[in-house]
Amino acid sequence: MNNLWLITGLALLPGLGNFAGAMVAEFVRTSPRLLNLALHASSGIVIGVVAIELIPEALDNLAGWWIAVAFAAGGAAYIGTETLIVKIKPSRESGGSTEMWMIYVAVAVDLSGDGLMIGSGTAVGASLAVVLAAGQVLADFPEGYSVVANLKQNGVSRKRRIAVSLSFPLYCLGTALLAWFLLRSAPDAAKYAALSFVAGLLSVAAVEDMLVEAHEAASDNRLSALAFVGGFVLFTLVSAGLETVMASGGGSTGEKSSGIEQSGTYANAS
Template identity: 45%
Template sequence: MNEYLLVLLFAALPALGNFAGGLLAEFVPLSRLALNLALYSAAGVVVAVVAVELIPRALEAEPAWAIVGAFVLGGAFYTAVDWGIQRLNDRFGSEGGAGQWVIFFGVSVDLFSDGIMVGTGSTVAVGLGLLLALGQVPSDVPEGFSTIANFRRGGVTRRTRLLLSAAFAVPIFLGATLGYWLMRDAPELYKLLLLTFTAGVLSTLVVEELVPEAVEEVPESPLSPLAFIGGFALFTLLSAYLEIG
């Protein structure tokens, strides 16, 4: 099969995860504890993506300071985007549900970065692209759920909500396409720098979004750390047993 088509298939995995989360918000009322555990599990998977796959692979490149710098820039980029979205939400959130659209934009930016990572990772090794796509699914399900649930609370029609949920596939496929074609013939260092930049984005996402949102749902649960460890262990097993080339 054409390698680019494989990249699109890989990108479809997180897109389907996000859409599945939106469907859950429509038809299955999840408990607060279930959402808490899902978010902690997703955080564990994302941390494993960074710690098991991205950073060890990137640190094989030289110079090391550039790799570390890319990681820091990724975290700073996410912080800046998150700050901007919060300011827009504070300003427009109470005016006719505009805040819901600000959240929609923020999720789209996050999914675009997912696509970039999958497309770029596939240029390093096809198996790596698949593994990174699989690693995004657990975090995209609760993300899709919370976003569509927010639109539902705001009175947006079901037809519009379903269309919006499906529309989240666009930034993922766009990011995967750009990541693949821009990095396909680039030097290995550039690919690893972009992947490390994304690792910085993902790490900040865990600290600023996934864990705080999980704690907000259920402040104290003895099951939450187990869910985090389970998510980390699941991805690590996938990494250990999948041939990524």
């Protein structure tokens, strides 16, 4: 029961981070340049999550070819979802509904990926889940900002913009609970393969979605590159700080270490 409450709280954080960023865009004047910088920072944070947490966890506990297969599957899943969205989107004759549909579905898919990552991380260990959730809050804040900024540019009403922002946490919570229930009793190999799957999904999202949208908002400059680097550095510092705090507490790290010891056979299988 304690784990259920833990994952519920952690899964709500990315959606709340998204909502907080949305409210900043709602009540503070936005600009294409700010949108460009926010998306670069968000992309840097997402790449940091993959490079600092997800892939190292998998490399320590899973055979390399399993990581490659799971990463490829995650990337393919994102591309497939994006292709499906393009096929089912309304025609441009419907006016603003096209933009609304595309933005809403894209963010819903991203938050569902966040939930999958948090649910998988909780199945591995509480300390990992806390770090991953914190990283996604940082990434989803500028993403929420970018969502509402785009909706404002497309002429969507404030009431509808707020309603859309409030619905996003449900996607993250639903997929997190589903992933946790499916993986909590699964073999360790399945848990680390799930982390690799999410790494592939997030990598494609950062490169093909966030950065492309950033380039469309405004042309890149030196500040754009600095925002990307700053996002990566920010997550690295947050990750290191949280891991230090969790280690000093003692409880969660033991849980994580035991999972690694149990999964050593999978790493050695290669």
